[in-house]
Amino acid sequence: MERFAIITGDITLSDAEAIVNAANTTLLGGSGVDGAIHAAAGPELLAECRTLNGCETGRAKLTGGYRLPAKYVIHTPGPIWRGGNSGEPALLASCYRSCLELAEQHGIRTVDFPSISTGVYRYPLSQAAGVALKAIMDFLAKHDLPERVRLVCHTEETSKIYRQTWNIWYAGDKASRM
Ligand code: APR
Numbered sequence: 001m002e003r004f005a006i007i008t009g010d011i012t013l014s015d016a017e018a019i020v021n022a023a024n025t026t027l028l029g030g031s032g033v034d035g036a037i038h039a040a041a042g043p044e045l046l047a048e049c050r051t052l053n054g055c056e057t058g059r060a061k062l063t064g065g066y067r068l069p070a071k072y073v074i075h076t077p078g079p080i081w082r083g084g085n086s087g088e089p090a091l092l093a094s095c096y097r098s099c100l101e102l103a104e105q106h107g108i109r110t111v112d113f114p115s116i117s118t119g120v121y122r123y124p125l126s127q128a129a130g131v132a133l134k135a136i137m138d139f140l141a142k143h144d145l146p147e148r149v150r151l152v153c154h155t156e157e158t159s160k161i162y163r164q165t166w167n168i169w170y171a172g173d174k175a176s177r178m
Helices: 030-042 043-050 088-104 123-141 157-177
Strands: 004-008 018-023 061-064 072-077 110-113 150-155
Touching: 004 123, 018 030, 030 150, 043 061, 043 123, 072 088, 088 110, 088 123, 123 150, 123 157, 150 157
Parallel strands: 004 150, 018 072, 018 110, 110 150
Antiparallel strands: 061 072
């Protein structure tokens, strides 16, 4: 199984053991991928989220997946973009790391992420991609679980930016390893 991949698709259809939800700090649903995940998971997801008392930006909380193919949903509120000098990069990196730590703690083998904060929260896509890929690759270099992580982009355009960023940072590295 490939350790990391960037794919295009609808994360609510993912067969990963856990999918990550780009939530808000109330964890009570919203639009974007949050809205899509709640719509697909059904009302039991919101009922469980109500018991969690929200979640801080950059942290993560686990729930069941209910009617989703995924067994779990890991909810993480990403930072709202405010120009880049309010700690956004560190908070975004913390979202990815917190989700991966939670997955490892629960013995979850496969995790799919959406592109956190790059929609309603307006984090510039190419900057978010660099932060996301570094956070994921740094974690995978030091941990055996999850065995597979994917970045599930909703549009080809988003995938293209992540792939370009990947090629700049990591494809070169592979070449040097050959
Ligand atoms: N599958 C995969 N990715 C998706 C899907 C989907 N079904 N739907 C949307 N996306 C993508 C968007 O295209 C974007 O690239 O998820 C990424 C994150 O965008 P948002 O969902 O808008 O999330 P975010 O920018 O983190 O803003 C979070 O929006 O929905 C509200 O409650 C949420 O307040 C919170 C805020």
